Amino acid sequence: MYSNRSVSTQKRTCPLLSVQPVRGLLDEKFQIAVTNLPPNQKVTLHSLHQSDDKDFWEAFGHYVSDEHGSVTGFKDESLGGTYDGTEPMGLLWSMRPIPGKKCDVVRISVYSGHLSQGFSQQTPLATSVTERWYVAPGVKRVNIREKEIRGTLFLPPGSGPYPGVLDLWGVGGDFVEYRSALLASHGFASMALEYLTPEDLSLEDTDASYFEKAYQILNNHPMVKKDHLAVLGLSLGSAITLSMASYSKVIKPQCCVCISGSHLMPVEKSLSELFELMKSHADKLCVNEDNQVILRNLILSLPCQSTKVDVGRIKCPLLLVNGDDDQTLPAVESAEDMAMMMEKAGNRHLLEILMYPDAGHLIEPPYSPHFRATNYKLEWTKEKIVMLWGGQTKPHAYAQEDAWKKILAFLWQHLSAPVSTVTSF
């Protein structure tokens, strides 16, 4: 179809860079294709994102166009960069902060040659802009401020009622909504519960009754299908989930998902008591040569034989999602111990464990970049440290993508009549 190419010193029209879809959900794949390059040309595919904090993040891969002058993201191999091999989503999950120098808008560009830096000083051959949305169209965001319970409820479009998810983030400072927003985009009425940051909520008051009230608010909501609820937690949120599922007379979900959690953290009383306990064991906090804090050992040192959550009492299906390079919580050891406890108690059949080699602690929805360690403020001392989460970038990216699919399928399986995996089209 194409005419013979003559080498032209005349300026030609630019290569065509296509990113499909240009508006995607955070957990959707995209297809990147470049055409109209000269054959066998070295080019660099580059992604750029400016976060809410105004930091710039980027990723890049080195490619060589084929004999038709094309580069196809899902078929061709990156020969180097922040990712290599055939990685259709590498331009997102391998992003890292630009040294020295959030809907998220990502600019995908193609540069001539194989560059590894100085992208901002070069003019790209072509640029495409893609939006990555936390919410599908029609999803409604509702502020929850009922007495002392604070959170954000995301509702799918339509009149419902919908299965509900109580979404508990972990420690991390800011209140995080986007996982609930994505869950609502997949048909769940999901409430992201605020339990750590608000000024008017003291840690003494954040006890079991706080979470029970939150659960009831969700269960009683007119757009939520009563008693079709799940609790989903990450990190500390997982510890809370396990505790509630085991002991609460009010919280009786159809299923639970615990990401990177541990049953060794007693959260039955108030959070302030947990944090007092952590403070008192501060001497067990390890710090590596890079001055990064490894929290897992502190947790392992807690006197837990009497205080660990009695998971033998859990009556609903439980999915554990762990990375085996988790440096923050001893998720893998906890999971093994939980399996033993449940075997003894006779409810082992309720337990499913997903373990991802070389993934770190923060297993989040897919395609968000991986960070092995970040700046952090310890809740119980307000000290500023660098927390080591663990994991290697590529296996962590794989874990996020695979875990999310399985979490969605697990939630659908237990909250409505069973279906095959949600993302199978």
Added chain:
Amino acid sequence: MALLWTVSTEVGTCPLLSVQPSRAQVDEKVQIVVMNLLPNQKVTLHSLHQSEDKDFWEAFGHYISDEYGTVTVAKDESLGGTYEGTEQMGLLWSMRPIPGSRPGLRLRKMNILTPIVIHISVYGGHLSQGFSQQTPLATSVTERWYVAPGVQRVNIRENGVRGTLFLPPGPGLYPGVLDLWGGGGGLVEYRSGLLASHGFASMALEYLGPEDLRTADVDVSYFEKAYQILQNHPKVQRDRMAMLGLSFGSAVTLSMAAYSKVIKPQCCVCISGSHVFPVDKSLFEVFEGMKKYIGRVQVNEENQVIHRNIILPIPSDPALKVDVGRIKCPLLLVNAGDDQNWASVESAEDMEMMMEKAGNRDLLTVLTYPGAGHLIEPPYSPHFRASNFILQGVKEKIVMLWGGQTKPHAYAQEDSWEKILAFLRKHLYFSSNFAVKAKL
């Protein structure tokens, strides 16, 4: 992943309706799948849209779920509704105004910086009406956009020329497309927005209708100025230009391509147009010339105006036709077999003869779509056989018959758009020489 089945006696427990992608470009297909129904359950898939004029448009299809309780629109057959058979996009292109709407409506989006929002729902049973009184089993909202993120919209008000330029994101340079609509007039941006989303710097030109632009002032030099504004833009590749016209815009395109010393595009696309009544004087004079043949315009029993005969029979007098033998660039004609507004098919036959005689027949490609109507637009927009129209100059409100049947018209829009984009890419992106001869 293993499937676990439990028999549920509850009717349609939480059916899962998925519309992918949830935010799409207007010319992109969507996958609509319903899961978690009962096996062999009768359901109706329904689409609803509220236009900018506040009218409601809807479409629906009757389906039966398979033994797994799944309906896949792209694979399964609609047994009835506003469309039948296996039609992946039927819920979009078969939309029509809901019962009780005002007559003669045409669906167009004028503000393209916001998306078209469509509610897709699945209802229990086979319904054909009363959707608003029923509660659906599930609903999904999908957006359809004419512009991709990063596309820039630039107002053009230069030298008397009025239009809107859409630029793709990035440094360029981009091929330029001068985009001309027809006798309905006004400034219609959506096709240019879409072209920019495909990598073309496209300028929608206003040349009919606004108060301060009189037809006496719109002549060849108006179009030449517009072309040059586009060509001279710093992000436009000056030797990669095209003209794209619909209806009367095609007449302008053919005239410019044949006669103008300024407008020398690399290729042209003419949709539902004709070479009769050359635009070589002011529009005022062209319309005066057309008035002589007004007696040929008919009105049918439904009071709809049939305009096509105004140029029939195709004149043999060369002064009444654009001398298409002079055209030097590849030319793509897109015509509708049931065009009731312009005799575009007959015109194309005559143009082919003229070009054969002149020796430039190899530049011509003609696509004719049986059963399609005059208004061949970007895909998946609804078809209407006739709609309200305001006649130029006379300011008279009539109902214009465009022609076509819904399903073949939808096919024509989908197929022609793909071919138009391929044609533009071939001549504006992938060719490396100036004077390239076309062989589609």
